[in-house]
Amino acid sequence: MQPSELSLFQTFRHSLLLVIQSAPTELRTLIFLTLISGSSPAISLFLNKIIIDRISHLLGKYTTVSSLTLILQEPLLLWCIGGLILLNLLTDSINGITNFVFSSLRDRVQGFAQSIVLNKVANFADIALFETPELLNLVQLAQTGIERLKELSFIAITTLHGFFILIPAILLSSSIAWWIPLILFTSATPAIYVELTYRKKSWEVEETQASVIRQMNLYRDVLVGEAYAKELRLFQLQPLLLSRWQSLFQTMFRSMQQIRKRGTLLVISWSMVNGLGTALPYIYVVIGALRGIYTLGDLALYAGLILQVRQSLFLLINNGSDLYNVVLGTRPIFQLLELKPKLRLSLASREDTAAKLSLTKHQGIQIKNLSFAYPGSDSKILDNINLTIQPHQMIALVGENGAGKTTLAKLLCRLYDPSSGEILWNRQDLRAIDLTQLHSRLAVVMQDYARFPATVSENVGFGYLPALQDVNTIQEALRTVRIAKAVDNLPQGLETLLGKQLAGGVDLSGGQWQRIAIARALIRLSSAELLILDEPTGALDPKTEHEIHQLLRTIATNKMAVVISHRLALSKLADRIIVLKNGKIIETGSHEELIARGGQYHFMFTRQASSYQ
Numbered sequence: 001m002q003p004s005e006l007s008l009f010q011t012f013r014h015s016l017l018l019v020i021q022s023a024p025t026e027l028r029t030l031i032f033l034t035l036i037s038g039s040s041p042a043i044s045l046f047l048n049k050i051i052i053d054r055i056s057h058l059l060g061k062y063t064t065v066s067s068l069t070l071i072l073q074e075p076l077l078l079w080c081i082g083g084l085i086l087l088n089l090l091t092d093s094i095n096g097i098t099n100f101v102f103s104s105l106r107d108r109v110q111g112f113a114q115s116i117v118l119n120k121v122a123n124f125a126d127i128a129l130f131e132t133p134e135l136l137n138l139v140q141l142a143q144t145g146i147e148r149l150k151e152l153s154f155i156a157i158t159t160l161h162g163f164f165i166l167i168p169a170i171l172l173s174s175s176i177a178w179w180i181p182l183i184l185f186t187s188a189t190p191a192i193y194v195e196l197t198y199r200k201k202s203w204e205v206e207e208t209q210a211s212v213i214r215q216m217n218l219y220r221d222v223l224v225g226e227a228y229a230k231e232l233r234l235f236q237l238q239p240l241l242l243s244r245w246q247s248l249f250q251t252m253f254r255s256m257q258q259i260r261k262r263g264t265l266l267v268i269s270w271s272m273v274n275g276l277g278t279a280l281p282y283i284y285v286v287i288g289a290l291r292g293i294y295t296l297g298d299l300a301l302y303a304g305l306i307l308q309v310r311q312s313l314f315l316l317i318n319n320g321s322d323l324y325n326v327v328l329g330t331r332p333i334f335q336l337l338e339l340k341p342k343l344r345l346s347l348a349s350r351e352d353t354a355a356k357l358s359l360t361k362h363q364g365i366q367i368k369n370l371s372f373a374y375p376g377s378d379s380k381i382l383d384n385i386n387l388t389i390q391p392h393q394m395i396a397l398v399g400e401n402g403a404g405k406t407t408l409a410k411l412l413c414r415l416y417d418p419s420s421g422e423i424l425w426n427r428q429d430l431r432a433i434d435l436t437q438l439h440s441r442l443a444v445v446m447q448d449y450a451r452f453p454a455t456v457s458e459n460v461g462f463g464y465l466p467a468l469q470d471v472n473t474i475q476e477a478l479r480t481v482r483i484a485k486a487v488d489n490l491p492q493g494l495e496t497l498l499g500k501q502l503a504g505g506v507d508l509s510g511g512q513w514q515r516i517a518i519a520r521a522l523i524r525l526s527s528a529e530l531l532i533l534d535e536p537t538g539a540l541d542p543k544t545e546h547e548i549h550q551l552l553r554t555i556a557t558n559k560m561a562v563v564i565s566h567r568l569a570l571s572k573l574a575d576r577i578i579v580l581k582n583g584k585i586i587e588t589g590s591h592e593e594l595i596a597r598g599g600q601y602h603f604m605f606t607r608q609a610s611s612y613q
């Protein structure tokens with residue numbers, strides 16, 4: 001799973017299309033407003049030239065009449081002054097509207113791009129996205145890329161604005177001498193080169209800093225996150241972690257500052273070269289005016305034009321360099337969007353070729369010669385596993401910490417694909433089955449189950465979306481896991497928000513949360529064929545634990561079930577127990593058979609039983 005190589009041009013095209021898609025109306029309005037505001041400086045310079053020339057002409061002729069009469073007798077002068085005032089009024093009001101449209105365009109682009117990225121990450125089938133540092137860096141860079149994408153429209157429009165100023169200014173200034181625009185352009189070229197090189201260098205620094213920023217964010221989350229708040233304070237970890245965050249910040253800041261200093265010095269020196277380039281045409285026009293070749297109006301017009309060409313050239317250079325920066329920064333967004341999960345591509349190379357789940361009488365699940373190493377690692381976590389789960393059979397996976405039990409459960413859910421071997425679901429290879437269909441046949445309680453910041457009702461209903469609004473089904477599930485009474489006592493009953501970080505939210509005890517997680521799996525039972533329970537009762541009190549064990553046993557009668565538990569009282573209820581050690585199956589049989597064998601299971605069971613005596 002490698003991010004694709006995207007050229008700058010491809011990235012620019014993608015970015016532009018995304019902006020157009022996000023806010024087409026705002027973009028059209030801005031182009032129109034820019035056309036008006038961009039061409040107005042040249043028009044006002046031209047009107048100004050006519051006014052100056054008319055006034056210098058009139059000054060010599062009518063010395064006896066009042067200045068007001070003088071103006072009123074000159075319709076051209078009157079029109080030009082009126083036009084100039086109107087143009088200024090128009091430009092001022094356009095600025096206000098432009099700012100408004102820009103703000104809404106930026107927000108739209110951010111909302112649109114953010115939702116596409118959220119959708120991509122949240123629906124990414126391959127869990128490896130969250131466990132591979134390079135891919136996590138890509139997600140981090142895509143987030144900062146969205147900020148830059150917001151600026152793309154601003155840069156594009158101000159560039160357009162720059163062109164609308166530049167083109168008439170160039171045409172008018174070349175009427176003085178053809179070489180004037182040429183000399184202005186030539187003297188600006190080194191600045192363009194320096195700007196682009198500087199941007200490229202600073203982006204390279206940013207790219208290498210992505211993992212530093214991610215580490216900083218991890219420390220930030222620990223320092224301000226609710227999950228760490230208690231232990232952070234009890235162990236007084238704040239100074240240590242804060243100093244780590246600060247030192248990472250300093251590292252990042254120093255690298256950026258170095259690049260910035262070098263870039264600024266270069267830009268200043270080349271700006272001077274550019275300044276000299278503008279001085280030449282200006283001196284030329286002043287000399288022309290002294291010799292009487294140009295009028296005073298011409299001098300004002302030309303001086304203004306040269307200034308305008310210079311300013312708009314600078315604007316375009318800056319924008320070009322900003323654009324380069326934006327395009328470099330937005331590339332990770334599109335690399336992320338084009339990222340293909342390895343998982344979906346294994347056997348069913350396209351969504352539409354993925355097999356529907358067979359509806360024939362279930363033949364169970366066969367795990368054949370399965371070995372597995374986590375992505376990016378060579379160490380085998382599971383080694384040549386062979387196992388069959390018959391319909392209506394309850395299997396217990398037991399073994400020491402790190403034996404590979406949870407990993408096997410994750411492979412059954414197809415969160416990963418085997419490195420070698422296969423898992424057959426009703427004789428179909430798991431990798432050929434449509435993932436959504438497969439997941440709809442599973443009811444899972446994970447060891448690290450989620451505590452959604454949502455209401456009690458939603459925390460259960462999220463397990464089976466068709467039942468999200470079905471109060472009776474949700475209450476039934478809560479009653480089954482013996483938590484209905486406690487929920488009734490909450491301030492808003494089923495509608496109470498869970499999570500202290502929410503306004504009015506309450507927190508539950510560890511055991512209560514675990515019961516909610518079990519209830520979430522239970523409401524899926526109508527559609528599920530395989531129940532996977534990873535340490536489902538670790539946080540429950542002995543009485544509730546015993547009740548839930550009996551309940552799980554009853555439920556599992558009609559399903560296939562895989563339970564993982566260090567509480568061997570639960571494994572005792574299973575039809576078959578699989579003992580794992582270092583990723584290998586070392587024993588298998590019923591509780592009675594394994595006790596009679598006197599092996600690892602017998603040792604674990606008797607040791608656990610003796611600790612209760």
Ligand SMILES: Nc1ncnc2c1ncn2[C@@H]1O[C@H](COP(=O)(O)OP(=O)(O)OP(=O)(O)O)[C@@H](O)[C@H]1O
Pocket residue numbers: 131374377381399400401402403404405406407408447
């Ligand atoms: N996402 C992961 N990436 C890489 N290695 C992992 C990952 N998850 C688990 N491991 C490694 O796989 C091995 C087996 O872990 P697993 O969680 O399957 O064990 P387990 O038998 O369920 O243990 P426990 O009883 O402690 O829950 C461990 O050595 C662990 O370090």
